[in-house]
Amino acid sequence: MIKDKVVIITGASSGIGEATAKLLASKGAKVVLGARREQQLKQLVDAINSGGGQAVYQVMDVTNPADNAAIAKLAKETFGGVDVIFLNAGIMPTSPLSALKTDEWNQTVDVNIKGVLNGVAAVLPTFVSQKSGHIITTSSVAGLKAYPGAAIYGGTKWFVRNFMEVIRIESAQEGTNIRTATIYPAAINTQLLDQITDPNSAKAMTKLYEQHSISPDRVANVVAFAIDQPEDTNVNEFTIGPTTQP
Numbered sequence: 027m028i029k030d031k032v033v034i035i036t037g038a039s040s041g042i043g044e045a046t047a048k049l050l051a052s053k054g055a056k057v058v059l060g061a062r063r064e065q066q067l068k069q070l071v072d073a074i075n076s077g078g079g080q081a082v083y084q085v086m087d088v089t090n091p092a093d094n095a096a097i098a099k100l101a102k103e104t105f106g107g108v109d110v111i112f113l114n115a116g117i118m119p120t121s122p123l124s125a126l127k128t129d130e131w132n133q134t135v136d137v138n139i140k141g142v143l144n145g146v147a148a149v150l151p152t153f154v155s156q157k158s159g160h161i162i163t164t165s166s167v168a169g170l171k172a173y174p175g176a177a178i179y180g181g182t183k184w185f186v187r188n189f190m191e192v193i194r195i196e197s198a199q200e201g202t203n204i205r206t207a208t209i210y211p212a213a214i215n216t217q218l219l220d221q222i223t224d225p226n227s228a229k230a231m232t233k234l235y236e237q238h239s240i241s242p243d244r245v246a247n248v249v250a251f252a253i254d255q256p257e258d259t260n261v262n263e264f265t266i267g268p269t270t271q272p
């Protein structure tokens with residue numbers, strides 16, 4: 027059941043995170059929203075609350091462990107606990123390796139891997155002690171298949187896949203009932219391409235997304251589906267993308 031669940035969402039200021047926040051709040055979840063851009067978060071929270079939903083926000087950088095601890099604290103202080111964390115913040119500055127954009131490689135690892143680790147660390151003790159909780163992540167089809175230009179991005183998303191599977195197995199072994207869901211989107215129409223600085227990558231990705239992309243609320247539907255399952259049921263992995271994308 028979604029109603030009354032307390033759901034932390036990272037990367038909630040746009041795209042998939044924003045769409046998921048709106049959908050879950052409309053179904054009665056209490057949403058706790060994190061990202062760096064305060065203006066976008068504030069507008070979203072105001073819109074949800076004025077429409078009868080329940081939302082708060084925390085300006086946060088997922089690469090900072092203290093910010094992740096702060097959003098978990100906010101969830102507990104405002105709504106009395108945490109039931110679900112949707113670790114969705116991510117960046118995709120694709121480029122060929124030969125462009126040697128090492129700063130972007132490091133940034134991608136920091137946000138897409140360490141950001142997920144920090145988020146899990148912030149809620150895992152709570153989930154273990156309450157013997158329930160749900161961790162949902164946005165991986166990517168680039169976490170399932172190799173794409174040129176996406177060596178680092180894809181690598182971070184492969185990491186997420188393995189990490190989530192180990193959380194699931196350890197929870198089953200330890201009897202902590204933590205549910206996991208990993209989502210592998212293909213082309214979704216968001217602001218993700220805005221960070222691509224390599225001109226050839228930007229051109230190729232823009233063309234791909236112009237030909238094939240679907241709205242982020244399609245991914246939100248999948249998150250809602252995963253949360254809505256009975257508590258003893260783990261729906262584990264989803265790929266989702268446009269019917270037209272090969």
Ligand code: NDP
Nearest residue numbers: 037039041042061062063087088115116166214216217218
């Ligand atoms: P957006 O760019 O619209 O959203 C990305 C979100 O991540 C923003 O809210 C951004 O907020 C947040 N973010 C980025 N860096 C940080 C940071 N350091 N700390 C906190 N928040 C951060 O793109 P999407 O909605 O598409 O991206 C969401 C997820 O979906 C990502 O993990 C992405 O890899 C994944 N994905 C997307 C696909 C697509 O085609 N769009 C396909 C496959 C996977 P802010 O800048 O305010 O901090």
